[in-house]
Amino acid sequence: MSGLFITSTGTEIGKTLITATLCHQARKKGLQILALKPVISGVTDQTMDGSDTAVIAEALGMPATAETWNTLSPFRFKAPLAPTMAAAKEGRTLSYGAILDHCRRALATDQFTLIEGVGGSFVPLTEGKLVADWIADLGLGSILVTGSYLGTLSHTIATLEAMTARGLKTRAIILSESAPGTLYANPDLLATAEELTELTGLRVLTVPRITGQNPWQNAPDLTSVLAAS
Numbered sequence: 001m002s003g004l005f006i007t008s009t010g011t012e013i014g015k016t017l018i019t020a021t022l023c024h025q026a027r028k029k030g031l032q033i034l035a036l037k038p039v040i041s042g043v044t045d046q047t048m049d050g051s052d053t054a055v056i057a058e059a060l061g062m063p064a065t066a067e068t069w070n071t072l073s074p075f076r077f078k079a080p081l082a083p084t085m086a087a088a089k090e091g092r093t094l095s096y097g098a099i100l101d102h103c104r105r106a107l108a109t110d111q112f113t114l115i116e117g118v119g120g121s122f123v124p125l126t127e128g129k130l131v132a133d134w135i136a137d138l139g140l141g142s143i144l145v146t147g148s149y150l151g152t153l154s155h156t157i158a159t160l161e162a163m164t165a166r167g168l169k170t171r172a173i174i175l176s177e178s179a180p181g182t183l184y185a186n187p188d189l190l191a192t193a194e195e196l197t198e199l200t201g202l203r204v205l206t207v208p209r210i211t212g213q214n215p216w217q218n219a220p221d222l223t224s225v226l227a228a229s
């Protein structure tokens with residue numbers, strides 16, 4: 001089994017951007033790669049085109065079809081809420097075993113497999129299970145995606161410590177520059193990265209703010225993290 005779990009300190013931080021970047025860059029280097037976003041909320045069959053799943057599919061060179069959505073994201077919910085809450089709203093139950101089975105089938109292939117989580121590492125996934133349990137049960141190392149906003153140091157260290165306390169291995173931190181102009185935006189990406197390197201002892205890679213429609217096509221080379229699994 002070779003793969004990595006792409007997790008983060010919260011939602012809208014950059015997991016999908018980093019997942020798509022790694023797919024795009026690995027494929028350019030001729031590596032066999034697959035990425036799943038097994039559980040996704042806030043989507044319907046009519047809105048899949050703008051979803052995380054669609055971004056990852058495009059980076060993988062997969063067509064925007066129902067078959068692709070079912071392969072990459074079989075567990076889909078309408079409400080933009082944590083999976084447990086989104087499932088409850090629809091009167092559905094998300095099976096933890098089914099999520100694990102889907103991921104394990106992909107991990108058992110020859111392709112290097114990235115699994116994008118949902119929200120941060122401690123989001124409730126199914127009854128009694130958090131994303132952190134999911135990472136542990138797959139036995140994968142993680143890439144922790146964090147932002148550069150003011151407050152990120154505390155969020156990153158808290159997430160890292162809680163993951164480590166559960167025996168989870170974080171292979172690298174990728175600091176994706178937060179949107180400018182937000183109340184807590186901190187412009188000094190590199191100083192934040194240096195601080196995080198010192199505080200955590202982990203490798204910290206940075207992705208500056210990228211413009212354009214598909215930022216994953218223009219990110220700095222991140223493929224060194226694939227070797228760290």
Ligand SMILES: Nc1ncnc2c1ncn2[C@@H]1O[C@H](COP(=O)(O)OP(=O)(O)OP(=O)(O)O)[C@@H](O)[C@H]1O
Nearest residue numbers: 011012013014015016017119176177208209210215
């Ligand atoms: N460094 C960056 N440069 C440009 N855009 C960025 C950068 N980091 C994140 N974004 C953008 O911010 C938005 C949120 O990022 P993304 O969708 O990757 O977050 P996420 O952690 O996957 O969120 P979710 O929890 O919903 O899955 C996206 O539009 C993404 O392209």
Ligand SMILES: [Mg+2]
Nearest residue numbers: 015016052116
């Ligand atoms: Mg995402």
